[in-house]
Amino acid sequence: MLAVVSENHKLYLRNTPKAKIAAPNDILVKVDYAAQNPIDVILNDNKMLKDGKISGNDFAGTVVAIGSSVRDRTLVGKRIASFADGHNNDYPSGSFADYAIAKDGIYTVLPDSVSSVEAATIPLAYVTAVHGLYTSARLDLEGKPAQTILVWGGNSSVGRYALQLAKLNGHHVLTTANGGNNEELIKLGADKVYNYRDTDVVDKIKADYGPIKYIFDAIGTASSASACAKSAADPSHYTTVRPDAAHTKEFPSYITVSTIIVYQVFFTDTEEAVVGDKYLTDAYTWLKSKKLVCNVPKLVGGLDKIEEGYQLHRKYQIKGVKLVYRVGEVGRL
Missing domain, CATH: 3.40.50.720 (NAD(P)-binding Rossmann-like Domain)
Structure with a gap:
């Protein structure tokens, strides 16, 4: 799969092994859109990503496989929004890739009325x-x-x-x-x-x-x-x-x-995990009824535009919108 990978504290678009189910609570997602967060830039600029780490946190896409302990056994084929543990160099994936791993309890199912480009703005924020x-x-x-x-x-x-x-x-x-x-x-x-x-x-x-x-x-x-x-x-x-x-x-x-x-939402059985799960579950109903609306996405382009988006953050030029990338629309970083 194509992914934005850290090498010597710089980001490159590389062919990497496809993300796969490795733990019982894993959810494998074909990523449609990935959103940029300030922490993505901070982790890169402060040289906190090890070589080979796939960058990015927020993503929205379609579930293609689930681990043995995932509670919703009907999840395959549904669209969800989730985020990776982007600051953890041992986490198996990041969002700036064709496929990403979500964890059970750390996602929201998306109603038909919410597009994936909008939904990518939800999870971490x-x-x-x-x-x-x-x-x-x-x-x-x-x-x-x-x-x-x-x-x-x-x-x-x-x-x-x-x-x-x-x-x-x-x-x-x-x-x-x-x-x-x-x-x-x-x-x-x-x-x-x-x-x-x-x-x-x-x-x-x-x-x-x-x-x-x-x-x-x-x-x-x-x-x-x-x-x-x-x-x-x-x-x-x-x-x-x-x-x-x-x-x-x-x-x-x-x-x-x-x-x-x-x-801390990734720490199983903590209050942060339990409360996060509750509100991510509630988000489906609120999104469907329009009581909750997504942040405003600004589509920058494909994953080849990551550095362009990072520069906008560094120059304090992102106001009132969330930068989003269309996964699959790629070129060279």
């Missing part, structure tokens, strides 16, 4: 949002009555799913963006959108709602972390997409800081 909102080590909002939540960076890939997931469970959702698509973010679930570029954005949030108890930082930069801390109540909970909790060292002690490490 969606599960990141789920973990941030609904696991006990983060905001711990599962089963809680309606709360006011601030999602900093509502137009990011994770932020857009966080808005929808919070609203689906009845919460009051505030968010920040650059002011260019407020109406769209309100349709996704935001009750109010603030322009993060306003120098008095924190004052405006607190004037309207007071200090905020639950804060989801979907950006994880120094400026977003600082603004979130200034918006926080005493006591409050802050969770960030930065797995190293960067920029939180000087936070007041009344802010409980947590990080989201989405790959």
Whole structure:
């Protein structure tokens, strides 16, 4: 099969052995589309991929084979969206390839109304949002009555799913963006959108709602972390997409800081795995009823365009869309 492979910390399009069922919970998928995530670029640029590692996380495609312990024995032939354990050099596949391995419990079946190009935007960002909102080590909002939540960076890939997931469970959702698509973010679930570029954005949030108890930082930069801390109540909970909790060292002690490490969903029987499975299962019904909508895909081309997409990330030129690649439309990297 063709795949984008790391060699000496550079990416090349190579013929590789076809992915195959190797574990009882494996699901073999013929990939139609694969989506780019910031972590894909970070892993490559920080030289964290070993030689031979297939790059990429998110994918959507058709199931062609399943392992012996996969619970849905009718899965072959269905379209699913899933993601690979992209930071694990021992994981058997990546998404930038003709075939990829999904794991049982880490996929969502796709209704006919959702295209594979749209669905490729779901998995990693969606599960990141789920973990941030609904696991006990983060905001711990599962089963809680309606709360006011601030999602900093509502137009990011994770932020857009966080808005929808919070609203689906009845919460009051505030968010920040650059002011260019407020109406769209309100349709996704935001009750109010603030322009993060306003120098008095924190004052405006607190004037309207007071200090905020639950804060989801979907950006994880120094400026977003600082603004979130200034918006926080005493006591409050802050969770960030930065797995190293960067920029939180000087936070007041009344802010409980947590990080989201989405790959914990691969640790069988953990809360992250159980909650991820639940919400990925629920996603089918929500997608079918249009209560959940996919992020906006931007088709870059085939797998030969990976470096072009990575450059757009490095230059901070990806705004409000998710870059997607059509697998099978290939050339040379």
